[in-house]
Structures are given as C-alpha cells and as structure tokens.
Amino acid sequence: MYLSRNAKESIKIALALVIVYAIAMGINWEKPFWGAFAVIVCSQANLGQSLNRAILWMLGTLFALLGGWIIVASFPQDRWLFMIALSVWVAGCVYILQRSKRQYFWMTCGYVILMLWDATGGDLSLSYEEGIFRIQESLLGIIVYGLVAVLIWPNCSREEMYEAAVSLLDMHRAFANRCFLRIQDRKKVKVLRDKRVELLRADTRLRTAINDASSDSYEIWECRRQWKAFGYRTTAVSQSLLKLEEGLALSSDLGIMKFLLNMNDYLEVMRGRFKRVRFAIAEDEVAGDARERVVRGDVEKVKELSTPETAAIAVTRRSLNDLEVETRALINAVNDLKNPEFSSSSTSSEREEYWFGLLMPDPDRLANVVRVLVGIWISYLAYLFVPDMIGGLLVVLLITIIAIIASVSPQINLFKSCIYTILVCLMSAPLYFLVMPKLQGFYSLGLMVFFWTFTISYFANRMFGAQSMIRTLALLFPQIIFNFNNYQTYSFVVYTNYIFVLAIIFCILAVSRNIPISSHPERNFKKNVNRLLDSAARLVVEGDLPALTRRSIFHRLYILYHLNIVVISHEKILYWKEGIDVNNVKGMSRDQMRRVIDLLMLIANQVKILYGIDHSKMKLVATKSMLREVFIWRSLAGKILFYLSGEKRNINIKSLRRGYRRIFDRVNVDVGGLMELWEKDEETAKGVSNFLYFLGVTHCISNYLDEFYKLSESVDWKYFCEERCL
DSSP states (O other): OOOOHHHHHHHHHHHHHHHHHHHHHHTTOSOTHHHHHHHHHHOOSSHHHHHHHHHHHHHHHHHHHHHHHHHHHHSSSOHHHHHHHHHHHHHHHHHHHTTOSOHHHHHHHHHHHHHHHHHTTTOGGGHHHHHHHHHHHHHHHHHHHHHHHHHSSOOOSHHHHHHHHHHHHHHHHHHHHHHHHHHHHTOOOOOOHHHHHHHHHHHHHHHHHHHHHHHHOHHHHHTHHHHHHHHHHHHHHHHHHHHHHHHHHHHGGGOGGGTBTTHHHHHHHHHHHHHHHHHHHHHTOOOOOOOOOOOOBOHHHHTTSOHHHHHHHHHHHHHHHHHHHHHHHHHHHHHHHHOGGGOOOOOHHHHHHHHHHHHSOOHHHHHHHHHHHHHHHHHHHHHHHSTTOTTTHHHHHHHHHHHHHHHHSTTSOHHHHHHHHHHHHHHTHHIIIIIGGGOOSHHHHHHHHHHHHHHHHHHHHHHHOTTOHHHHHHHHHHHHHHOOOTTOOOOHHHHHHHHHHHHHHHHHHHHHTTSSSOOOHHHHHHHHHHHHHHHHHHHHHHTTSOHHHHHSHHHHHHHHHHHHHHHHHHHHHHHHHTTSOTTSOOSSOHHHHHHHHHHHHHHHHHHHHHHHSOHHHHTTTOOHHHHHHHHHHHHHHHHHHHHHTTOOOOOOHHHHHHHHHHHHHHHHTTHHHHHHHHTTOHHHHHHHHHHHHHHHHHHHHHHHHHHHHHHHHTSOHHHHTOOOOO
C-alpha cells in the first residue's frame, strides 16, 4: 500500500508519542508531558531537520539550566531582581535567535529557563532537582523520536540536497543563457520578477538542504565545510546574475558585442562553466580547471559613444567580470568536494557577513524583544496580583513559548492560530470525557493517543505545513489537557480551566503583539519600505562627506547600521508581505504591490553597489566641475529618497532628472579624454573605470526612483495601512 510522505511522518510522530508515554508512565514519572513536548517540537519535515532540532534542544536545555541556576543563586530571595535577570536572559536569546543560524538553540534557551521555574511552582529551592528531571524527560522524547525517525521510513536529506543543488544550477544556466542571448541578439533585457524570486528561493532551499544533510548523512558531514563553501559560492553567483540582468537592462540594446573585446569567446566559456558545474554535481565528478578571463573594452569604439551609453557599457562590463570571478570560485568549490583534504575554499566572507548581521541593531528585532517581555510581565503581574489566577505559572510559561516562536514569524495571524487551537481542544472533549474514563489499560490508551495524534498531525501538516506554529499548538495543547499520567483524574472544571487558560494566553498576546508598534502587516510593510528608502538616502548622501567625518568611529557605526538596513530590508518587506491578505488588500492592486517590491529590490541593490565604489580613484580622473555635479546628483537623489520614505520635503522629481542630465552634459565633452587616460597607466584606468561605473549606477538609480515616484503617487498608502477588523 502506498503511503504519502505526510502520512508516514504523521505515523512516526504518533508512534513516538505512544512510546514516550509508555516508558514515562512505566517508570512512574510525574510529568510525561515534557517528553511528549520534546517529540512534538523536534518532529520536522525530514530527518536532518529533526536531528538538528533534537541536538539543539539538548544543548539549549543544558545551557538554559546552567543560566537558570546562576540566576537562582544570584537572586534567591528577591523575586523582582530574579524576574529582571530572567527578562534580560530571555531578551538576549530572542534578539540573537532572529538572525542566528542556530535559531532553535536560542529559542530553547529562552523558554526552558521558564519551564524550570514552572516545574518548581515558584519554589526556587527545588530548581536543581527539577532541572535534572526536565533534562531526563526531554532526553527521553528526543531519543525516542530520533530512533523512530532513523529506523522507520528515514527521510534522509542527502538526495534532497543534490536535487536542490542541480535545480539551482539549472536555474543559473537558464538565467545566464537568457542574458547572453539578449547580448547576442541586441534585444532589450527586461527585469523579470518571477525569475528573480525563483532563483532566490532555490538558493535558500539549497542552503537549508545542506544544513539538513550535514546532520543525517555521514558522507556530507565529513565534507560539511566544503558543502557550506559551495552553498556560499552559489549564492554569490546568484547575486552576480541578478546584477548582470540589471546592468543589461541599460545596455543590451546598444550592441555591446561591438564595444567589448572577445565577447563571443567569453560567452562560450561562461556557458561551458555553467554546464560543467551542473554535470559535476549531478554525476559526482570534478569540474575541471577555470582560467581567468577579463572582459575589456574597445577604447577606440567606446569613444564614439555618448557618456550615458559609455556608463551603461561600464556597468555591464563590471557585471560580466564579477560573474566570471564568481563562477571561477564556484568551480573551485565543486572541485574541493572531490578533494576535501586539499580544499582551497574559504567561507571567511560568509562568517563576516553573518556576525555583521547578528550584532548590528535592528528595529524589528528589538520590537519583537519588547513584545516577548511585555507578554511575560503582563502574565507575571497577573499571577502575582490576581488571587487564584487560572493556570498560574503555566500561563507565564506558555505565553513565553508562543511569543518566542512568534518572534521568528511576527507576520502570522494570531486570531487564526487561536481559532484553530481552540477548535482542536474542543474536538478533544469527547475523548476526554467519554472515551478516556472507560479505557482499561495502557494498550487502549496507546491506541487512542496514536489515532488522535495521527489525525491532527496529518491534517495540520497538509493545511499549514510541518513547521507552522499552528501545527505545533494544535498538537501541544491537547497533550496539556489530557495530562497523561498514572494518577489520571477527570474533571469538567479542569478541562474548562484549560480552555480559559488558552483564551487568556491569546488575549495577553493580542495586547503584547501591538507593543511597542502595531503588528498590522500592512503597516509594517510600509514601515520597512520607509526604512529602506531612508537608509538608502543616507548612504547616497554619505559619499561626499569630509574624510575626517567618515573616519570617526561613530560615523562608521552609523553607516554600518544603515548598510545593514539596506541589506535586510527587502527580506523584511517580503516577510511582512506574506502576512497581507492579497485578496483583501486596499489602496493598491496586486500588480502595484508586486512592482513596489521589485523596484525596492532594484534600488537596494544599486545603492549597495554605489556605496562600494572606490571614490578615491575617481578623483584621479574627474575634474572639480565633474565632482561638483556628482555632489548635486547625490543631494537631489537623497532628497527624493527622503521624500519617498515619508519625510515630506519640497522636491520636484524633474529636478532629479535635470541634475542627472547635467552630470552627463558636463562629462560628455571629456569622454574622449577619459578614454585616453584609460591607456595611461593601471591606476588611472581604475579611476576611469570607477567613474564610468558610478555614472552607470546613478543612471540605474535615477530611472528606478523616477518609476517608484510615479508608482508611489498612484498608491493610496493611508488607505493601504488602515486598520481592519481581524
């Protein structure tokens, strides 16, 4: 009989729960629920993800218990200082987990420390003993589910990783061929959003698959460093292809084959590289060698072009050379997979980017920290000052768990999560009142647990996915209500109390999720749009600040902050867009929303490129009048970006266009001289190249800002951000 993957995974989690309850009740543990809790949170879509979670769960539990004992030892008699220290601990965990590669480790650190507190009933003198019991219960659930996942229908990630790698390399090849054909045919390249999004999603899928396969495949684990380097290089190639497409949108209809030397050979070599890399991964072979090939311009023919056309050619040339460098590095990374002992791949750049993103301040991450702390403190103060509050410390614990999970996915619909969870709990009532009291032993109880868990898991996975918070809550809360143990009691009051506890939790979360700012997805979408444009404006204007100011430590931190905002903002915008009901969106059409996101991605890419251009070399070739025009353009571009970000300044979009044209009008007289300087020496050639590259990037930014200005004026942002019921 054929079983779907969803059915197999549901059978595995149901079987693991039955085994955990059998062992825990067989040795008379008081709280078998915590073993079941470990099973529920560790069960994922494949073996690698499950093992990753299991390992991180145990490490996080040990780390949290160590931190908890230190806090208890430091503040044994003062509950306020204890709660403040606990809040600092949770805040640190929540802030780090939102950008960490080991999210579940920090998630576990955040809420296990409160599990310990709940288990002691607030009596901190019992913390050590209860901590040991909690480790035992969690370890039981992890071991049982790990054995079930490995021995029964193991869903190894190795094949999925190879499939993801081949799929991404096929997309690389198709994307590059589309660009190369437009170069040869002299046809205008159009920036296609769907193709770009597919490429980025395939890239993310490969990175995730590599992490999963490193956990459940010994072969991949042995070469994990090389595979991670390969994943980093594929990401670099993806980004280079996106930049090439943007560059060709400027120049592909100019006939750039005439102005760049040996382009036919270059295109043939690049096609061969994409083909070789794909074949090497699919057939597990080496990819061969790759010699450096630099695209150079035909100086005499370039002199015939106008300055705007010359700048467009400069952007395309730089993009082609960047792609050549990244594909060469990708071939080396593929070869390292076959010879790991002689590996030359390095992921130092990736580590630098990771730590940069992890440590830099992020307004959204700070807001999520505040939301979690507000939820904890509201529930804790209610526990202290409301006599015999229903649920007691359990409310504090569950609010912490749900709030921490929600901090990773703040765009989720809280009302929808509440409705489905309460619905599942109400569905459990017939089992609790009519079936469980009549069960004769554990065999009948085990059958009930198995079929109930299988049903909920199967439909929750199908509707929401194996990693959704709704699926986790739907499996978790019935276990709390059933409270399986050897001294089972049945009470209508207990059951209704748990339903009220669930309602209280979601009411408190509904309040805390709107502090310090609203969790309304449309408002957060617009807020991140404004934040991106504001940071882009500051980076654009920054280029002409005095050298002394740029060297100060405070200014560097200021620039790094805004650079980080530009890097992550597009991801945040897509993040909140997922929470918007596109069928009910007001103030703009679906097509307008899609175009807004596209233009913001293009603006962010070009601003990052603009910031990375070496301005010192430009001064070697640009006259004072040229640099003055550059300053004027920066000022105008900054004003329009500030205006679009919500700072209503008196500007005119036509002034930006005039300022941009003035740069080319002034420089166009000297374009022949610039080409002659190119041949003077290597240092001067770099200056000419950077100056022309700068002009091309300003061309892109000006066009995108012009289009975004017109699009933004046609959108009713106030109506779009208007609060709507649920």
